[in-house]
Amino acid sequence: MVGTEFFGNFDLASAAIWLFWIFFAGLVYYLQTENMREGYPLQTDDGEVAPNQGPFPVPKDKTFHLRDGRGELTVPSGQRGDRADLALEQTSKAAGSPFVPTGDPMADGVGPASWAPREDHPELDAHGHAKIQPMSMLEEFTISAGTDPRGKPVVAGDGEVVGRVSDMWIDVPEQYVRYLTVDLNPEGSGKTALIPANFARIKSDRVAVRSIYGTHFASVPGIKSKGEITLLEEEKIMAYYGGGTMYADPKREEPKL
Known part of the structure; x- marks a missing residue:
């Protein structure tokens, strides 16, 4: 019979475990990219775009409709930008050096x-x-x-x-x-x-x-x-x-x- 011949040479246990790993990898990719809707793209201490953005790409824009008629919010490109021109200066040119207030x-x-x-x-x-x-x-x-x-x-x-x-x-x-x-x-x-x-x-x-x-x-x-x-x-x-x-x-x- 067709069913007997097919499943006789097909490893259902192996297929199940491979399907699980494919699903799990997709889940990790989805959760990581959704997590990148805030704080990305990464920046260096001096505010420039960091050369290493990690293995995952920034996700495509997603628009949220805010409650009570407060409009829409689009992320990540529409997210509120970080504050610029802060009254801080770095104590050393070395990466990771602390910043101190200037005012x-x-x-x-x-x-x-x-x-x-x-x-x-x-x-x-x-x-x-x-x-x-x-x-x-x-x-x-x-x-x-x-x-x-x-x-x-x-x-x-x-x-x-x-x-x-x-x-x-x-x-x-x-x-x-x-x-x-x-x-x-x-x-x-x-x-x-x-x-x-x-x-x-x-x-x-x-x-x-x-x-x-x-x-x-x-x-x-x-x-x-x-x-x-x-x-x-x-x-x-x-x-x-x-x-x-x-x-x-x-x-x-x-x-x-």
Whole structure:
């Protein structure tokens, strides 16, 4: 019979294992090329295109339709470009040598204070509303446990009292405090700044912020809207406080033994 003659000389086990290896190789190729939709083509330390791009080619463009009518995003060719002209200089011509800041690293956003060019619009919840909003605009939210920081003085890393907490920003779906609003001049201009909750220590009589000093609060990156904060604004604020853990005081840059 035809079936008997064919399978009598055909190794089904060998065919199965070869089909598996072909499938596995294709899967590796697909996953690797999809992984290359961000950060490619590779660049050298000085910003030039790297000569060695690896064994896999950059994938063809793929267009994503963004939610809530926010247009389209095409990658990899349409991805947001890296920031150029950073205030950094390389300490040596040797490849891999570290870069050092040439100006004010916290203001320039380099080193530990670096930030990524995220999209300049608020993060939305499943219903299309801004996730993070000030508590003063959320009548349904109250303090049910813990210490209410509102009205408490804010003490910087150098011991200077810079103002008082006037509001909290809530991640509405998560019901979690993300930022504190500090009024830097309650009796004057009313200039405010946001403090990321993870950089604040709420005590019984004050809110302590160790990462930056009193003089730095005036330069904390601001926000455009009183009721929303964009992803880019969040990125810059977090980077500023994070950079302060090293750059707020020159002594912090020295090695610790």
